[in-house]
Amino acid sequence: METGDTPTTGTKQRPAFESEFKELPLDEKLGSLFRMEAAAIEETLTVVADASMKVFNKAAEALDDFGTKMSAEFRKERCQTDGAAAEPQAAKPKGGKKKNSKPDKGPEVNV
Numbered sequence: 001m002e003t004g005d006t007p008t009t010g011t012k013q014r015p016a017f018e019s020e021f022k023e024l025p026l027d028e029k030l031g032s033l034f035r036m037e038a039a040a041i042e043e044t045l046t047v048v049a050d051a052s053m054k055v056f057n058k059a060a061e062a063l064d065d066f067g068t069k070m071s072a073e074f075r076k077e078r079c080q081t082d083g084a085a086a087e088p089q090a091a092k093p094k095g096g097k098k099k100n101s102k103p104d105k106g107p108e109v110n111v
Helices: 016-023 026-086
Strands: none
Touching: none
16 A cells, blocks of 8 residues: 655545545445455464464474484494494403302391
C-alpha cells in the first residue's frame, strides 16, 4: 500500500482500493477486513515457521559437524593409544595367589 505524490499538486494520492472500500456497506467492509487479517496472520505464521525450520536446520548442521569432529578426534586418540600399546613393554612380575586378609568366621547366627 504505497501512496505516491501527484506531479501537479505535490499532495499524496490515495490508493484506488481505499476509495472503493469507503463506498462498501458495513458488512462487506467487515468481511473484507476479516479476509485481510486472515491473510496477514497466514503470512506471519508462514514466515515464523520458515524461520524456525532454518534455525533447527542450522542447529542440526552444527551438531553434525561437532559429532564428526569428535568422532575423528576419538579415532585419532584410539589409534595413538593402540600404537603405544603395541610397543613391547618390560615384563611385569607375576605375583602369587592373593591371600584373604580376613579370616573366615563361619556362618553368622542372629540371637
